[in-house]
Amino acid sequence: MLFNSFEFLIFLPIVFLLYWFVFQKNLKAQNLFLLAVSYLFYGWWDWKFLSLVILCSGMNYVAGLVLGSSENQKTRKLTLILSCIFSLGLFGVFKYFNFFIDNFINAFSLIGIHLQPRTLDIILPIGISFYTFKALSYTIDVYLKKLEPTKDIIAFFCFVGFFPQLLAGPIDRATTLLPEFYEKRTFEHDKAVDGMRQILWGLFKKIVIADNCATAVNTIFANYETMPASALVLGAIFFSFQIYADFSGYSDIAIGTARLLGFSSMRNFSVPYFSRDIAEFWRRWHISLTSWFRDYLYIPLGGNRGSKYQVTRNTFIIFLVCGLWHGANWTFIFWGFINALYFLPLLLLGKNKKNMDIVAQGKTLPSIKELLQMGTTFVLATLAWIFFRADSIGQAFSYIGKIFSKTLMVVPYGLGLGLSVIVPSLTIMVIVEWLQREKAHGLEDLKIHFVMRWAIYLVITSVIILFGAVEKNDFIYFQF
Amino acid sequence: MRKFIKKIIIFLGLFVLLLCLGFILPSTPRASKSLLFASVNKNILLQDTPPPRIIFIGGSNISFGLNSQVIQETLSLNPINTAIHAGIGLKYMLDSSIEYIRSGDIVVLIPEYCHYFKNINLGSEELMRTIFDVDMLRIKYLNKEQIKNILLFLPKYCSTKYNLKEYFFVVESDVYSINSFNQYGDVFAHWELDSKNVTPFGSIDSAFNSQVVDMIKTYNSQLLKKNARLFISFPGLQDKTFDNQIEAIRIVEHNLNQSGLKILGSPERYKMPDEMMFDTPYHLNKEGVERRTNLLIEDIREAMDNLKVDRTPLFGVTHPDERR
Numbered sequence: 001m002l003f004n005s006f007e008f009l010i011f012l013p014i015v016f017l018l019y020w021f022v023f024q025k026n027l028k029a030q031n032l033f034l035l036a037v038s039y040l041f042y043g044w045w046d047w048k049f050l051s052l053v054i055l056c057s058g059m060n061y062v063a064g065l066v067l068g069s070s071e072n073q074k075t076r077k078l079t080l081i082l083s084c085i086f087s088l089g090l091f092g093v094f095k096y097f098n099f100f101i102d103n104f105i106n107a108f109s110l111i112g113i114h115l116q117p118r119t120l121d122i123i124l125p126i127g128i129s130f131y132t133f134k135a136l137s138y139t140i141d142v143y144l145k146k147l148e149p150t151k152d153i154i155a156f157f158c159f160v161g162f163f164p165q166l167l168a169g170p171i172d173r174a175t176t177l178l179p180e181f182y183e184k185r186t187f188e189h190d191k192a193v194d195g196m197r198q199i200l201w202g203l204f205k206k207i208v209i210a211d212n213c214a215t216a217v218n219t220i221f222a223n224y225e226t227m228p229a230s231a232l233v234l235g236a237i238f239f240s241f242q243i244y245a246d247f248s249g250y251s252d253i254a255i256g257t258a259r260l261l262g263f264s265s266m267r268n269f270s271v272p273y274f275s276r277d278i279a280e281f282w283r284r285w286h287i288s289l290t291s292w293f294r295d296y297l298y299i300p301l302g303g304n305r306g307s308k309y310q311v312t313r314n315t316f317i318i319f320l321v322c323g324l325w326h327g328a329n330w331t332f333i334f335w336g337f338i339n340a341l342y343f344l345p346l347l348l349l350g351k352n353k354k355n356m357d358i359v360a361q362g363k364t365l366p367s368i369k370e371l372l373q374m375g376t377t378f379v380l381a382t383l384a385w386i387f388f389r390a391d392s393i394g395q396a397f398s399y400i401g402k403i404f405s406k407t408l409m410v411v412p413y414g415l416g417l418g419l420s421v422i423v424p425s426l427t428i429m430v431i432v433e434w435l436q437r438e439k440a441h442g443l444e445d446l447k448i449h450f451v452m453r454w455a456i457y458l459v460i461t462s463v464i465i466l467f468g469a470v471e472k473n474d475f476i477y478f479q480f
Numbered sequence: 481m482r483k484f485i486k487k488i489i490i491f492l493g494l495f496v497l498l499l500c501l502g503f504i505l506p507s508t509p510r511a512s513k514s515l516l517f518a519s520v521n522k523n524i525l526l527q528d529t530p531p532p533r534i535i536f537i538g539g540s541n542i543s544f545g546l547n548s549q550v551i552q553e554t555l556s557l558n559p560i561n562t563a564i565h566a567g568i569g570l571k572y573m574l575d576s577s578i579e580y581i582r583s584g585d586i587v588v589l590i591p592e593y594c595h596y597f598k599n600i601n602l603g604s605e606e607l608m609r610t611i612f613d614v615d616m617l618r619i620k621y622l623n624k625e626q627i628k629n630i631l632l633f634l635p636k637y638c639s640t641k642y643n644l645k646e647y648f649f650v651v652e653s654d655v656y657s658i659n660s661f662n663q664y665g666d667v668f669a670h671w672e673l674d675s676k677n678v679t680p681f682g683s684i685d686s687a688f689n690s691q692v693v694d695m696i697k698t699y700n701s702q703l704l705k706k707n708a709r710l711f712i713s714f715p716g717l718q719d720k721t722f723d724n725q726i727e728a729i730r731i732v733e734h735n736l737n738q739s740g741l742k743i744l745g746s747p748e749r750y751k752m753p754d755e756m757m758f759d760t761p762y763h764l765n766k767e768g769v770e771r772r773t774n775l776l777i778e779d780i781r782e783a784m785d786n787l788k789v790d791r792t793p794l795f796g797v798t799h800p801d802e803r804r
């Protein structure tokens with residue numbers, strides 16, 4: 001079920017009330033209830049694929065136990081390898097089987113050999129990219145002895161299948177989230193209230209910003225050959241905001257929901273479009289995934305230690321794998337490749353850790369230099385997003401080519417893009433997130449009179465209902 | 481916990497209060513100028529137009545796609561264009577028209593293709609506005625399913641009453657307003673305007689709803705009891721949209737052909753080139769209106785001639801040759 005659906009509007013209050021009033025007294029009951037509702041939440045989409053969640057959880061639980069009970073390095077290594085093969089194999093088959101078969105056929109046809117292997121009619125199980133990585137992080141951390149293996153099977157299954165994060169993250173680590181399942185959660189008023197605020201802000205970003213941008217973006221990309229260049233520029237910019245608002249909105253709702261149930265979840269986005277360079281952007285975008293790749297792939301490969309060749313190789317591997325993680329399409333891989341090209345110069349020149357604090361810290365407005373830096377980073381990121389959004393690499397290049405034409409100065413009016421909703425709501429989001437850039441989310445800790453605060457919450461709720469897009473759009477990251 | 485629940489209840493209470501206040505506020509100046517209010521005049525036409533009558537029922541493809549004066553002059557029938565917007569829903573269009581149908585009436589029903597899929601025939605936001613803005617008494621035409629459908633739009637409707645743009649700087653649309661209709665119920669305000677760039681619709685991916693055909697067959701039976709006649713035809717649709725939706729259109733055509741209902745023309749016959757569209761794939765410009773009207777006249781004439789040949793009484797009387 002979607003977070004922005006009528007079903008979830010009924011589901012969440014019932015879960016909340018039962019969780020805190022009926023199952024709160026006993027830890028095991030609390031966890032069992034959470035597990036049941038998590039599986040109900042996932043099964044609402046397709047109960048058949050629930051077996052994969054259970055299988056993945058079971059495999060990694062057993063792997064953890066084996067790793068914990070053996071000191072033999074060969075056994076431990078073998079267990080880790082088998083666990084990785086299973087988790088990544090599960091993920092790989094569902095996600096990439098047909099992609100690799102198709103490219104295999106194409107490669108052979110280039111040399112005149114025509115093959116006819118069967119492709120399978122495979123549906124991508126929702127959330128598989130997220131829960132497999134979550135479960136795998138547990139096994140790897142147990143192998144590295146960063147974490148004791150758990151014997152509490154319910155707690156572990158709960159951790160992997162935790163419904164707020166099950167479909168699209170954040171990919172919380174076992175070292176931080178799993179211990180929260182060992183202790184009975186007690187209700188914290190301030191945490192719950194802030195969780196509600198975060199949910200509200202997430203819904204605003206998803207329903208008002210992302211869904212309205214999606215309508216315009218879909219129209220522009222579907223008809224880019226006949227649209228003026230100015231509309232293509234808007235299409236690229238709107239897609240940048242669409243994917244940000246969609247995914248960060250989902251993350252806000254997921255984190256807020258977890259907080260309502262007494263859990264702390266990691267931050268997934270930290271105002272990435274206020275980054276002053278690409279390295280900072282990648283520290284602020286989809287933090288749970290990028291840190292996963294950094295810790296479990298980049299660093300084991302050697303990270304930024306070693307020769308320039310090794311550093312370059314590792315950088316490309318990380319970004320290409322990140323692209324591939326997003327989907328079985330060359331556009332995602334090329335998007336990763338472009339970001340590697342952006343990132344590498346900063347890394348090789350040692351300038352990738354220049355901007356570690358938040359921009360204009362303690363100040364109201366950025367300096368001209370900071371504004372230019374943010375603008376440049378945004379333009380670079382947006383150019384890369386075009387490849388992410390396009391149906392093919394060729395279409396993306398064609399799209400970019402058409403931007404540089406005479407119609408760049410034509411006002412994109414009368415194209416039915418819904419600018420009267422998108423522009424004001426985007427402006428509000430950017431202003432709010434700028435003013436709150438040092439906070440965890442847009443509505444955290446607003447230092448104004450409670451009457452004003454409540455008025456703002458009521459207005460945001462009304463705006464969500466009033467200007468929410470008519471077409472219901474799935475969260476973008478569900479397809480990954 | 482109590483403090484938290486109390487806050488949630490107070491917040492929800494305030495929000496519901498705001499919605500209720502919004503509901504009871506009168507229609508906004510912007511809404512009052514909408515073409516949905518034209519339904520009042522169209523009902524007057526249905527009451528007052530003398531026989532012999534030909535009544536057109538459907539979505540904006542008919543309101544933006546007919547020249548009823550030409551129909552009157554050519555077929556010697558008094559036309560009534562009841563169409564306003566597809567979003568009102570096919571079910572409501574049929575249920576609200578039946579009480580006005582009289583003996584001898586010819587009814588030409590032209591649903592838009594989307595009406596045959598999923599539950600689009602039940603109506604959406606436009607139906608809700610027709611009830612809550614135009615005339616609350618029309619709620620009598622709705623069944624439970626339709627009411628449940630429109631209630632989903634209620635919070636948005638109530639919130640609209642707080643939108644300042646609904647009260648200030650309200651400029652009446654030159655095309656989409658209550659004053660855009662002629663004396664037959666055709667939208668004619670756009671006939672002298674330039675066409676806009678028409679973005680095609682994508683494919684229809686929802687499931688075909690066979691209950692829609694059953695609903696039309698029931699309507700046909702009701703008409704026959706009143707000694708009126710029903711014909712079904714196809715919308716004048718932009719060619720690119722037609723090609724995108726060809727699979728869905730074939731399903732509709734097949735089901736209608738199997739239904740036993742009297743069909744006028746075929747989907748391809750009403751496929752319109754891009755240059756005949758006004759602003760959406762279903763709205764025809766003046767040239768498109770003329771072409772579509774002429775095609776429809778040909779089809780209606782052929783159907784009426786076939787009925788005379790079949791000796792099927794058209795207006796409740798036998799053919800003169802049989803009066804012996």
